[in-house]
Amino acid sequence: MSFFFLISVAGLLVVAKFLFLVPPKLSHLPRAPLLPLLFSYLSLEPEDERIRRIILPFANEKGEPVVLVWAFGMWFVHIIDYEVGIRIAMKDKTWVRQLPPQDLLFWKFVGHQNLVFTTGEEWKKHSRVVTSVFLRQPPIQDFVSVAQRLINAMDRDPNKTVPWDKLAKRVTIDILSITVLGNDIRALDWPDSPIPSTYNRCVAGLTAPPYIFLPFLDKYFPRKGIVNDAAYLREFFMDLIKEKATNPGNDLISLMLAEPSFSEQDVLDNVSLFFVAGHETTAGALSSIIYYFATHPEQQEAARAEVCQVFTLKDSLDTNLIARMPFVFACIQEAMRMNNPSNFTLPRSNSVPTTLGKYAIPPDTLMCFSMSGVHHLEKAWERHDIYNPERFMDPNAGGTAFFGAGLRQCPARHFAMWELRTITIMLLNEYKWSLPPGSAHKDKVQNSFSFSTNLNLPKDLFVTFERLQQ
Numbered sequence: 509m510s511f512f513f514l515i516s517v518a519g520l521l522v523v524a525k526f527l528f529l530v531p532p533k534l535s536h537l538p539r540a541p542l543l544p545l546l547f548s549y550l551s552l553e554p555e556d557e558r559i560r561r562i563i564l565p566f567a568n569e570k571g572e573p574v575v576l577v578w579a580f581g582m583w584f585v586h587i588i589d590y591e592v593g594i595r596i597a598m599k600d601k602t603w604v605r606q607l608p609p610q611d612l613l614f615w616k617f618v619g620h621q622n623l624v625f626t627t628g629e630e631w632k633k634h635s636r637v638v639t640s641v642f643l644r645q646p647p648i649q650d651f652v653s654v655a656q657r658l659i660n661a662m663d664r665d666p667n668k669t670v671p672w673d674k675l676a677k678r679v680t681i682d683i684l685s686i687t688v689l690g691n692d693i694r695a696l697d698w699p700d701s702p703i704p705s706t707y708n709r710c711v712a713g714l715t716a717p718p719y720i721f722l723p724f725l726d727k728y729f730p731r732k733g734i735v736n737d738a739a740y741l742r743e744f745f746m747d748l749i750k751e752k753a754t755n756p757g758n759d760l761i762s763l764m765l766a767e768p769s770f771s772e773q774d775v776l777d778n779v780s781l782f783f784v785a786g787h788e789t790t791a792g793a794l795s796s797i798i799y800y801f802a803t804h805p806e807q808q809e810a811a812r813a814e815v816c817q818v819f820t821l822k823d824s825l826d827t828n829l830i831a832r833m834p835f836v837f838a839c840i841q842e843a844m845r846m847n848n849p850s851n852f853t854l855p856r857s858n859s860v861p862t863t864l865g866k867y868a869i870p871p872d873t874l875m876c877f878s879m880s881g882v883h884h885l886e887k888a889w890e891r892h893d894i895y896n897p898e899r900f901m902d903p904n905a906g907g908t909a910f911f912g913a914g915l916r917q918c919p920a921r922h923f924a925m926w927e928l929r930t931i932t933i934m935l936l937n938e939y940k941w942s943l944p945p946g947s948a949h950k951d952k953v954q955n956s957f958s959f960s961t962n963l964n965l966p967k968d969l970f971v972t973f974e975r976l977q978q
């Protein structure tokens with residue numbers, strides 16, 4: 509009995525050492541306390557709460573530029589200082605992005621021949637093509653028509669209190685389908701039709717935390733339904749790619765096909781990537797923007813006054829007109845600062861020794877740039893936890909990194925910002941809105957648990973829209 513007890517204790521100690529012990533080469537770095545972290549993960553605490561409670565005090569109270577954080581059985585260096593992150597870390601060309609394990613089912617949907625997966629010369633090819641297709645004139649009229657579809661759907665709905673987080677996801681999926689695929693799947697009108705429903709089921713399955721934590725589960729307990737969903741969507745994308753090869757349109761598939769260096773496989777894998785990278789990120793941002801307006805009626809009114817002054821003809825919305833609404837833009841940035849759509853970047857590792865602030869970092873260390881950390885630094889953002897769009901009207905406002913930074917920052921950042929600005933302006937022009945009585949979000953936005961995607965997605969956010977008197 510006691511022998512087995514001793515063996516079990518020894519076994520547990522070995523596992524704990526393997527899982528939790530800080531590697532000696534990193535023991536000089538400040539470290540987030542392990543037990544609160546584990547408790548946070550096990551209690552499914554949303555990412556933003558964990559960062560505020562456990563990580564941010566290292567920056568705001570102790571002035572540390574970095575902190576070690578345990579996740580997935582490893583210790584990651586989180587960079588929480590803007591200067592250190594932007595000026596040193598994200599520009600370092602010796603740093604290589606580390607991807608989650610290759611056997612994750614997730615990669616079956618996204619594929620390997622795309623911007624996120626490739627390295628070296630192959631990555632340069634993908635980066636050149638993808639950057640150039642996103643540099644085209646933003647498709648404002650496509651954004652406008654989806655916003656109009658949203659408005660029609662809300663007007664048809666007798667219940668003016670709508671599940672905004674869900675609508676935002678349908679808006680962004682429609683925009684992706686029109687602008688990337690050149691094929692309108694109309695998720696706003698028909699959310700239960702095969703493509704949107706398969707897509708939602710598939711992404712939920714691919715990012716389910718148990719399978720992200722333990723990727724081997726898919727090997728021993730295959731999820732046929734999810735595998736079939738991923739194959740069905742890939743086939744749908746591939747059929748469109750074949751169609752666009754002979755009948756090109758004004759969409760990103762056609763633009764990528766026009767690049768001689770890109771094969772159909774390159775196009776397919778990048779299109780799949782655009783969906784997973786561009787759908788929930790943008791929907792989360794849209795939810796937060798509408799949320800902060802709902803809880804700050806004065807700023808909502810001021811933004812609407814700006815819209816009404818500049819935007820008089822409905823069909824004339826373009827980049828010039830949108831650029832003449834700086835306060836709306838300030839409100840959008842402030843909402844994204846408060847509830848950063850993506851909390852931190854995928855990890856990088858360095859091939860040579862480096863220095864972050866006062867700390868020496870040995871080679872082969874895993875490091876993430878914490879956008880949520882730097883957007884809540886007390887020294888850069890006075891009263892960082894207060895929504896104050898005015899701070900972005902100041903040309904010397906603190907530096908932001910909503911889309912990451914450096915070589916691997918989001919290639920669709922301008923596209924996403926124009927999309928968010930267009931939808932917000934269209935809504936301000938038609939409605940005023942607030943939270944319904946008794947909303948769980950009254951005092952603070954409530955995000956869902958998003959450990960595997962690391963996004964801030966407001967959860968069950970109902971908003972009451974009221975038509976403006978014309």
Ligand code: HEM
Pocket residue numbers: 623624625781782783785786787789790793849850852853854855910911912913915916917918919920921923924
């Ligand atoms: C508000 C909306 C968005 C946010 C906040 C956002 C945020 C980010 C961030 C932080 C990264 C960098 C990740 C890292 O460094 O590890 C990234 C990368 C990326 N994003 Fe976005 N994104 C948004 C919208 C979009 C959209 C609409 C698309 C495509 C249609 C897109 C496509 C991509 C791609 C392809 C990458 C990978 C870049 C690379 O690996 O070099 N994103 N995004």
